[in-house]
Amino acid sequence: MNTEASVVELVLESDLKNVEVAEEVARRVSGTAGFDEEDQHRIDMAVHETLINAIWHGNKNDPSKSVWLRFEIFRDRLEIRVRDQGSGYDPKGVPDPLKDENLLNSSGRGIFLIRTFMDEYRVESQAGKGTEVILVKRLNPNHSSDQ
Amino acid sequence: MSMKATLRQVDGITVVDMSGRITLGEGCTQLRELVRDQLGKGSKHLLLNLADVTYIDSSGIGELVSGFTTVSNQGGKLKLLNLTKKVHDLLQITKLYTVFDVYDDEAKAVGSFGKAET
Ligand SMILES: Nc1ncnc2c1ncn2[C@@H]1O[C@H](COP(=O)(O)OP(=O)(O)OP(=O)(O)O)[C@@H](O)[C@H]1O
Ligand SMILES: [Mg+2]
8 A cells, every 4th residue: 555664763852842743743653544534633642641641640740760661553553652660550450430429520531531542551661661651552353555 | 822812891791812832831820810900800600712722731630620610709600612622621630620611602601601690
């Protein structure tokens, strides 16, 4: 279908103004992978939320720390990795924003949205190595593309 | 591209025409300050017109919720007008759609403030 590389890598300084750059890349790459407009927007939002968490919670807004992003298109899926230089976290400990007692909280919906928009959300944290979040969105098996 | 908010007074209700991005950073800060300023001036009836909002994230949703609770705690009301499909879907997914009073007709929305007050 095209000869575009199936891997795109970016390194961003921890600054919120870089988030829109990453969104743009996320939309382009997901378009190239064959996702429709609606899925492109979902992937854009998932990358936005993951990146903001990496900058905000992971790197604590420290401009000397960076965030590493990697998009890889496979025949059946798009895989996105976002790595920060923070101390990691366990997503199991994050409260459910849909519970009645959390409904009016002013935060805590990012990971929920990422999980809603993507097919897989995994976190690999290692002390001293920061956090790597892996997002996977599967392509519709009958989407049109020459391998 | 960030957020823009223009205020109008309609029958004692402050209608806020918002456009652009309500996201972490500038957009959210602007919304928070706007709500605070209005409450400071004694305007407790706010109708946020979200027709031209292009992007809202988890922080933006959180800011809407904070605005809603802050205004309610002061005896006022914050309601939403003209949700785009994207914003509508986000509020639905996060179970907030029924928390907010949502309208797609400005006159009806403005009229609803008085009624609920009596
Ligand atoms: N990259 C990260 N490094 C460290 N902690 C993280 C990271 N990402 C998320 N977290 C933790 O998980 C929690 C939940 O994240 P989530 O995005 O769901 O909500 P939030 O960022 O607190 O609020 P918001 O609704 O604005 O996104 C965060 O408060 C933070 O404690
Ligand atoms: Mg977040």
